[in-house]
Amino acid sequence: MASPSSLPSPPPLADLLAAGPVALFLDFDGTLVEIAPEPGDIHVPDSLADALHRLHERLNGRFALVTGRALDDLASHLGEVTLCRAGSHGASRLLPDGSRLGDEPEALSADCVSELRAYAEMHDLFYETKSHGGALHFRARPEKARATLDFAHEVAERHDLCVTSGKGVAELVRPGADKGGAVRAFMAEQPFTGSMPIFIGDDTTDEDGMAAAIEFSGFGIAVGERDSDAARYHLEDIAAVHKWLDL
Ligand SMILES: O=P(O)(O)OC[C@H]1O[C@H](O[C@H]2O[C@H](CO)[C@@H](O)[C@H](O)[C@H]2O)[C@H](O)[C@@H](O)[C@@H]1O
Numbered sequence: 620m621a622s623p624s625s626l627p628s629p630p631p632l633a634d635l636l637a638a639g640p641v642a643l644f645l646d647f648d649g650t651l652v653e654i655a656p657e658p659g660d661i662h663v664p665d666s667l668a669d670a671l672h673r674l675h676e677r678l679n680g681r682f683a684l685v686t687g688r689a690l691d692d693l694a695s696h697l698g699e700v701t702l703c704r705a706g707s708h709g710a711s712r713l714l715p716d717g718s719r720l721g722d723e724p725e726a727l728s729a730d731c732v733s734e735l736r737a738y739a740e741m742h743d744l745f746y747e748t749k750s751h752g753g754a755l756h757f758r759a760r761p762e763k764a765r766a767t768l769d770f771a772h773e774v775a776e777r778h779d780l781c782v783t784s785g786k787g788v789a790e791l792v793r794p795g796a797d798k799g800g801a802v803r804a805f806m807a808e809q810p811f812t813g814s815m816p817i818f819i820g821d822d823t824t825d826e827d828g829m830a831a832a833i834e835f836s837g838f839g840i841a842v843g844e845r846d847s848d849a850a851r852y853h854l855e856d857i858a859a860v861h862k863w864l865d866l
Pocket of ligand 1: 646647648649650653654655656657658659660661685686687688689747749754756758785786787788790822824
């Protein structure tokens with residue numbers, strides 16, 4: 620596990636592009652936009668969507684957003700985009716024209732959602748309704764982190780689900796929902812095939828995306844103050860990400 624301070628800064632993107640075709644996979648919360656107290660509170664600059672479309676052009680279409688948010692939620696913050704994007708931790712994937720890449724994942728059962736909602740209410744947590752999962756947010760109640768994670772694992776076992784844990788959150792998802800799956804799915808498509816993937820992210824869920832980038836001879840860039848197993852490089856914060864990408 621590498622600490623942020625032990626990882627170097629990445630070479631300039633222009634140098635990497637000059638050496639050969641590069642594909643960029645970008646996380647959203649904590650990488651492109653600042654973390655906020657609750658999921659709906661994020662501030663997304665009006666200029667961000669246009670800047671990402673310019674980046675998509677610069678990379679000749681080898682560009683994808685890969686987020687834990689559901690894609691409809693992403694669109695409610697970023698607007699409708701004509702970019703490759705994977706939501707619900709990589710399980711729900713769209714191409715720039717809006718056509719689907721792979722199957723749409725199933726939603727959680729009503730029973731499971733009721734159980735999660737009841738737990739959130741009882742323990743004063745924020746419950747985030749998601750298209751293909753259910754998230755228990757304990758950012759405002761950090762003392763509840765351990766118990767919430769234990770509860771999430773117990774629910775996952777009973778409902779044949781998995782748990783993804785991120786910054787202040789435990790989420791129930793369908794098995795196979797991870798960001799590595801999104802990287803592999805896009806890398807099998809033109810214009811990504813044969814390029815060197817770079818995955819940039821700030822959270823534990825991004826480690827799967829970075830590990831998948833390594834499978835294709837690429838690498839990961841960890842953002843912020845989190846130790847990383849998979850990253851080769853480090854960028855200090857969101858401003859540094861924007862600067863490196865020239866957004
Ligand atoms: O993969 P990402 O794009 O980083 O999405 C991960 C989760 O992001 C959101 O939660 C996180 O950001 C919130 C807003 O800043 C913050 O309040 C929360 O504590 C963070 O966990 C989103 O709500 C989740 O659905 C995503 O899975």
